[in-house]
Amino acid sequence: MVNAENLFINLAKSLLGDEVVDVLEVLLEKGTEMTDEEIANHLNVKVNDVRKKLNLLEEQGFVSYRKTRDKDSGWYIYYWRPNIDQINEILLNRKRLILDKLKTRLEYEKNNTFFICPQDNSRYSFEEAFENEFKCPKCGSQLSYYDSEKIRTFLEQKIKQIEEEIEKETKLGANRSS
Ligand SMILES: [Zn+2]
Structure with a gap:
């Protein structure tokens, strides 16, 4: 049986390279929305690297986001999720x-x-x-x-x-x- 998650990750790998896989795996594992900072903390990498990967993944339709404005800082917060149902x-x-x-x-x-x-x-x-x-x-x-x-x-x-x-x-x- 073909595992949808494996297919999803392998497809991302073949289109965007191995580098994006860690971000995608974290999102799949977590199963809920995550901010770029949460992903960066989880992987112990720089948040800018995570953002770059998320943008690449988003361009190809692998992830999408929802944004809300933070009441205190006024900055937007992006919540990311994997589009595994759109494979x-x-x-x-x-x-x-x-x-x-x-x-x-x-x-x-x-x-x-x-x-x-x-x-x-x-x-x-x-x-x-x-x-x-x-x-x-x-x-x-x-x-x-x-x-x-x-x-x-x-x-x-x-x-x-x-x-x-x-x-x-x-x-x-x-x-x-x-
Ligand atoms: Zn010849």
Whole structure:
């Protein structure tokens, strides 16, 4: 069984690096809202470091905050919580980004002609090959035409698969919230 907390932490790790994990773990452990100072005390680190990490996490949707004004000092106090219930939304956004990248790559493959070096398998665009008189800039071998159909087919399959996943999960999300 996939543990939602592990998934949540691993996703944060892969997007933002290992550094943010301690803050996220404290919030998950605690299970209630915490101020940046409480987190800093708990971890025994500087509150500025905690704030930096919280901002990174907030940008990617992993945490959110509620703020109230302190009656005595007039300063705002931020109460942070982990958005573990929104993990599906975070994953979905991630998939949409990947989909965009794959589509851009597919367009590039479709709109360009490629040449390849038979010696070292380096691939060149038509312009690059033309400039080098169809010789490999690395080793001087004669370049040959490269059929990118396999790459295009792979990209098309991957795009279709991710589009179907997004559609399915968007429907699930809509059902869940209605
Ligand atoms: Zn070469």
